[in-house]
Amino acid sequence: MLLFTFSIVIFAGCSKQGTTLQPDPDNGGLLLPDGFSALVVAEDLGPGRHITVKENGDIYVSLRRLQDGNGAVALRDTSGDGRADITQYFGSVSGTGIELHNGFLYYGADSMVVRYPFENYEDLLPAGNYEIIAGGLTDERQHAAKPFEFDGQGNMYVTIGAPANACMEQMRTKGSPGMDPCPLLEYAGGIWRFREDVVGQTQLEDGYRYSTGIRHAVALRWNDKVGKLYTVQHGRDQLHQFFPELYDTEQSAELPAEEFLMLDDGADFGWPYCYYDQLQGKKVLAPEYGGDGVETGRCEAKTDPVMAFPGHIAPNDLVFYHGTQFPDKYHNGAFIAFHGSWNRAPEPQEGYNIIFVPFDGQLPLGNWEEFADGFSQLSTVDNPGDAVHRPCGLATGPDGSLYVVDSRKGKVWRIFYSG
Amino acid sequence: MKANIILIPAILLLFSCAGKTEKGKENESVKVVKEPPVVEQQADLSDHPGQPLYTQHCLPCHQADGNGVPGMYPPIVETKWVNGDNKTLISIVVHGMDEEIEVNGEFYNTIMAPLPHLSDQQVSDVLNYVRRQFGSSTEKITPEEVKIVRENES
Numbered sequence: 001m002l003l004f005t006f007s008i009v010i011f012a013g014c015s016k017q018g019t020t021l022q023p024d025p026d027n028g029g030l031l032l033p034d035g036f037s038a039l040v041v042a043e044d045l046g047p048g049r050h051i052t053v054k055e056n057g058d059i060y061v062s063l064r065r066l067q068d069g070n071g072a073v074a075l076r077d078t079s080g081d082g083r084a085d086i087t088q089y090f091g092s093v094s095g096t097g098i099e100l101h102n103g104f105l106y107y108g109a110d111s112m113v114v115r116y117p118f119e120n121y122e123d124l125l126p127a128g129n130y131e132i133i134a135g136g137l138t139d140e141r142q143h144a145a146k147p148f149e150f151d152g153q154g155n156m157y158v159t160i161g162a163p164a165n166a167c168m169e170q171m172r173t174k175g176s177p178g179m180d181p182c183p184l185l186e187y188a189g190g191i192w193r194f195r196e197d198v199v200g201q202t203q204l205e206d207g208y209r210y211s212t213g214i215r216h217a218v219a220l221r222w223n224d225k226v227g228k229l230y231t232v233q234h235g236r237d238q239l240h241q242f243f244p245e246l247y248d249t250e251q252s253a254e255l256p257a258e259e260f261l262m263l264d265d266g267a268d269f270g271w272p273y274c275y276y277d278q279l280q281g282k283k284v285l286a287p288e289y290g291g292d293g294v295e296t297g298r299c300e301a302k303t304d305p306v307m308a309f310p311g312h313i314a315p316n317d318l319v320f321y322h323g324t325q326f327p328d329k330y331h332n333g334a335f336i337a338f339h340g341s342w343n344r345a346p347e348p349q350e351g352y353n354i355i356f357v358p359f360d361g362q363l364p365l366g367n368w369e370e371f372a373d374g375f376s377q378l379s380t381v382d383n384p385g386d387a388v389h390r391p392c393g394l395a396t397g398p399d400g401s402l403y404v405v406d407s408r409k410g411k412v413w414r415i416f417y418s419g
Numbered sequence: 420m421k422a423n424i425i426l427i428p429a430i431l432l433l434f435s436c437a438g439k440t441e442k443g444k445e446n447e448s449v450k451v452v453k454e455p456p457v458v459e460q461q462a463d464l465s466d467h468p469g470q471p472l473y474t475q476h477c478l479p480c481h482q483a484d485g486n487g488v489p490g491m492y493p494p495i496v497e498t499k500w501v502n503g504d505n506k507t508l509i510s511i512v513v514h515g516m517d518e519e520i521e522v523n524g525e526f527y528n529t530i531m532a533p534l535p536h537l538s539d540q541q542v543s544d545v546l547n548y549v550r551r552q553f554g555s556s557t558e559k560i561t562p563e564e565v566k567i568v569r570e571n572e573s
Contacts, residue, residue, distance in 0.1 A: 047490065064490060065526065141528045172532035174476075241479050342488040345478055385486040385494070408489065 021082045021401075021416055028413045029389075031374040035327070038372075038415045041403070042084040045073050045410030049096040050147065050317060050393035051403050058124055059084070060105060061393070061405050061412065062098040071095060072107065074124050075412070082414050090125050091116065096145035096218065097158075101196065106156075108146035111139040113158055113194075134158055134194045136202035138187055143216035149229065151222050156196040157229055160203070161216030162189035166236050166288045167272035174242045178288030182272050189271055190214050191231065191263060213269040213302060214261065218339075219318035225332055226362045229263040232315035232336060233305075236275055236286065237343040243287045251293075253344035254279065258315050259305035260336075262362060270302035278308035307364045312341035313351030316392045316407075320359075323400025326417050333358045335371060335402060337391040342384045349381040354391055354404065372415065375406065469548025472541055476534055477549070485553040493520060493527040501554040509560060509568040512542050539565040 023037030030038045047064040054060070059075040067073075071094035075084035097108025104115040105126050112135040116126035133156065137146055143161030150156055165172050167182035167189075182189070187203065190212035194201050201207070210229075217231040240252030247255065256275035261267075270276075274283040283299035285291030309315065316339040321330045338351035354372040358365045376387035384390075392407035402415040464470055480492040487494045495501050500508055515533035519526060537545070539562035546560045 141530060170532070171530065174534070174536050238479055241475065244475065342482070342491065343479055345482055346474060383482045383484045383486055384488045385482070385484070 020418070021414070023416075023418070027374075028411075029374050029377060030372050030413060030415070032372055032415065035417055035419050036415055037418045038413045039082050041077075041082060041412040041414050042075050042087060043409065043411045045087070045405075045412065048392055048405035048407055048410040048412070049145070050098045051395045051405040051412065052099050053395045053397040053403055054100055055398050056122060057398060059395075059403065059412065060098055060100070061410070062096055062107060063094050063410070064096070064407065066092075066094045071109070072098065072105075073410075076124050084412075086124065088125055091130070093130070097147040097220075099148070099150070101150050106133070106148065108148050108158070110144040110146055111135070111137050113137075113146060113148050113156065131199045133196070133199060134192075134201050134203065134207065136204060138163060138203075143188075143234070145216075145218050147218055147220045149220045149222050150196055151227075151229065152224055154196055156194045157210060157220065157222075158192050158194065158207075159214070159217045159220050159231065160188045160190060160192055161214075161234075162271065164189075164215075164272070165238060166286055168288055172238065176288075178272055178286065180273075180289060184272075185212055189216075191217075191220070191229070210265055211261075211263045211267045211269070213267075213271045213274075215271040217261075218314075218316045219336060221318045221320060221334075223320045223362075225320065225322060228362055230306075230318060230320075230334070231261050231263060232309075232318055233259040233261055233269065233271075234314060235259065235311055236271070237312065239287070246287055246293050249346055252311075253341075253347040254311050256311055257305065257308035258311065258313055258338075260307040260309065260315075260334075260357070260364070261303075262306045264303075267303045268301075269305075270299055274299035274302050276305055276308055278310070306362075307357060307368065309336075309338075309355075309368070310350055312343040314339035314341060317394040319394045319396055319402070321396065321400075321402075323396055325400025326402075329358065330356065334364075335394055336368075337394050337404065339390050339392050339407065340376070340381060340384060340387060345383075349384060349387075352376040352381055352387055352390055354394070372404070464548060464552055467544075467548045467551070469544040469546070472537070472545040473548055473552070476537065477545065485549075487527075489525065491527070491529050493522040493525075495549060496553045497555060498522055501549055502556040505558065505560050505564055506568055508546055509542060509565050512537070512546065513565065513569045539563075539569065 024039045027038040028040040046067040049062040051061045061073045070089035072091035074088045076086040078085040093109035095109035099106050103121050106115045113133050114130035116130050119127035140163035142163045148158045162184045167179050168176040170176040191210045192207040193210040216234045219232040222229050235256040239247040240249050257278035259276050273289050277284050283302050285295045285297040315336050317337040319335050334357040337354050340352035341349045352375050355368045356371040357368045375389040375391050389406040391404050393405040395403045404413045481487050485496040516531040519528035542565045543560045543562045550556050
């Protein structure tokens with residue numbers, strides 16, 4: 001009886017295409033703007049990080065930890081209803097970055113970016129072992145994620161986060177001064193450029209430091225409409241904890257901004273010497289470097305963000321919307337997934353949502369707005385562990401749907417516009 | 420119709436996860452507690468000298484409920500470190516911790532920075548608070564014990 005019903009539903013689904021997908025009655029628990037719907041593609045995949053979708057609709061998700069020895073999972077919908085019918089785990093390394101490019105599946109493990117070949121590109125699983133494209137990347141168990149991106153001109157950019165909060169002499173220890181100059185910037189705290197197709201590169205020999213002063217960034221995306229690379233920085237933590245005389249708990253929750261950065265060759269965004277205070281609208285000197293929360297000092301020479309978000313909400317992925325399925329206002333704008341804060345306590349946590357930033361050309365136009373909420377299943381998140389789901393990765397599919405992956409349990413949603 | 424079929428196992432799964440956690444906690448506390456919990460544990464801890472220290476130095480990572488941050492900072496509620504021997508617990512605060520640990524099936528490998536700026540009295544206060552608030556051990560930690568661990572294992 002169940003099977004019979006099931007096959008009717010599938011048949012109905014097959015007779016329609018694209019945006020006539022049947023959403024889940026509760027949109028998979030998501031709260032979306034009018035006209036948008038969602039369905040759950042897959043659940044319980046493991047701790048998801050990033051996601052990418054092939055031209056044929058196959059989906060690939062990276063995992064933060066190996067699941068039975070596998071660091072990635074591939075999903076295929078064979079019935080046309082948008083839900084995964086085949087789930088296959090593969091890959092011997094875990095990590096964050098995952099993208100299909102030039103017929104390969106590229107994957108960012110914490111110490112290297114590798115790529116897997118396909119025997120036939122239409123196959124669900126890659127064939128054979130990976131080859132290392134960029135190796136020797138620092139993995140010091142803090143900000144070790146290695147997302148990457150391509151510019152369409154043969155280059156690959158890799159985020160190498162700083163293994164530190166504020167480059168203090170003693171890590172995250174109250175009273176310890178900031179190192180000046182910060183030696184970590186020689187090999188971390190920035191975006192490095194490599195060739196996308198040369199096997200066996202290392203950061204020391206072959207990497208080029210494209211932009212610096214970026215503490216850690218998990219969201220990294222090339223906007224090919226304007227030919228620019230963008231990232232969203234995770235700002236420094238613990239201002240009140242280390243400097244209670246300068247910052248109360250409320251200020252420490254709001255500051256510093258999570259910075260939306262437009263990258264240029266040689267740009268310096270100021271970490272660890274500076275942070276962006278979105279309430280004052282300027283970069284100020286960090287307290288580890290003698291700052292008092294107001295003084296700007298050397299920070300006037302640093303590059304400002306193109307947009308600033310509230311502190312600590314953890315921007316973990318970014319996509320520019322170049323599809324045609326969503327209404328006009330979304331075209332060329334940016335979606336950002338906020339994984340959600342921990343360092344706003346004892347104030348309530350924030351983030352745990354997806355926002356939309358309208359763009360005009362290279363720059364944001366007007367204010368950002370919330371696009372998807374409901375991931376945590378709570379009205380207020382007091383403790384990060386209470387959140388049932390946390391959005392971590394974003395991708396757009398060939399039909400213009402927006403895919404989201406969760407880091408808690410590995411749930412995947414497909415968001416689409418049905419009018 | 421299909422959605423209904425999917426929803427039912429999802430609900431069951433959540434329910435079974437919650438049940439498992441509770442059971443796990445009970446088992447762990449049964450193993451660790453040597454004496455029945457004393458009535459004192461139910462007392463209001465808002466005046467405890469360790470409470471403001473916890474808020475300032477521990478809560479940012481381990482959170483108000485002591486459950487930490489998934490994948491980053493481990494829970495301290497009813498763990499073997501909080502309920503275990505005094506020396507190990509003191510050492511984590513005074514000297515930090517730099518090893519991957521597993522707590523309730525989840526792995527944590529973030530380095531715990533030491534808190535050398537806390538006095539012996541402050542370390543004993545905050546740990547006694549942590550044990551009463553988040554653990555089931557009733558054993559007290561004295562400033563003298565903190566002093567010994569601080570000097571012996573730097």
